[in-house]
Amino acid sequence: NAGVTQTPKFRILKIGQSMTLQCAQDMNHNYMYWYRQDPGMGLKLIYYSVGAGITDKGEVPNGYNVSRSTTEDFPLRLELAAPSQTSVYFCASSYPPSGTLAYNSPLHFGNGTRLTVT
Amino acid sequence: KNEVEQSPQNLTAQEGEFITINCSYSVGISALHWLQQHPGGGIVSLFMLSSGKKKHGRLIATINIQEKHSSLHITASHPRDSAVYICAVRSKGLAGNQFYFGTGTSLTVIP
Numbered sequence: 001n002a003g004v005t006q007t008p009k010f011r012i013l014k015i016g017q018s019m020t021l022q023c024a025q026d027m028n029h030n031y032m033y034w035y036r037q038d039p040g041m042g043l044k045l046i047y048y049s050v051g052a053g054i055t056d057k058g059e060v061p062n063g064y065n066v067s068r069s070t071t072e073d074f075p076l077r078l079e080l081a082a083p084s085q086t087s088v089y090f091c092a093s094s095y096p097p098s099g100t101l102a103y104n105s106p107l108h109f110g111n112g113t114r115l116t117v118t
Numbered sequence: 119k120n121e122v123e124q125s126p127q128n129l130t131a132q133e134g135e136f137i138t139i140n141c142s143y144s145v146g147i148s149a150l151h152w153l154q155q156h157p158g159g160g161i162v163s164l165f166m167l168s169s170g171k172k173k174h175g176r177l178i179a180t181i182n183i184q185e186k187h188s189s190l191h192i193t194a195s196h197p198r199d200s201a202v203y204i205c206a207v208r209s210k211g212l213a214g215n216q217f218y219f220g221t222g223t224s225l226t227v228i229p
Binding site: 041 | 153217221
């Protein structure tokens with residue numbers, strides 16, 4: 001049981017390049033999230049998904065795109081990299097809120113991707 | 119104003135000291151999470167609580183829903199406890215999928 005797997009761990013991009021950050025989970029979680037973490041700031045939500053085929057914007061979606069074709073995978077796409085996208089990116093997943101345990105589902109995080117855009 | 123405020127931002131302690139990290143929040147929540155982020159970056163979930171108190175080993179987390187406040191305590195601190203501790207809340211609402219995060223408390227425990 002690998003949990004949440006993110007690749008790559010590190011990446012340097014030139015301005016204008018594109019890349020996809022991969023995220024996969026093997027816990028059959030419906031909910032998946034992409035966050036970015038900047039120094040001195042709390043984690044900010046980029047995009048999230050509540051199930052295969054369903055995605056929605058978070059707080060800071062500009063410059064990013066996502067897709068969710070399967071329950072397991074939730075890739076994050078950067079189309080035209082900009083220096084403002086230099087950050088550490090975390091993918092996370094959880095079960096949906098349900099029943100008497102409504103909303104009481106822990107977050108499982110990947111190990112992060114450190115991205116530098118120069 | 120952030121929905122989740124943590125204090126202190128930075129904390130240095132001698133090995134063996136009792137440590138308290140505080141978290142206040144301003145939104146209605148369904149659950150509060152304490153997370154640990156080690157150097158190297160990985161984030162792990164320590165606690166998830168919606169009332170009362172939970173204990174895992176030397177770590178204790180409490181929450182006061184009326185006061186919208188939570189504390190994370192570490193008893194008999196050890197250098198391996200050095201990490202960033204993050205408070206996060208899961209909001210109430212139709213989807214319940216929104217988490218708000220504090221900026222973290224960086225803890226250094228000196229031998």
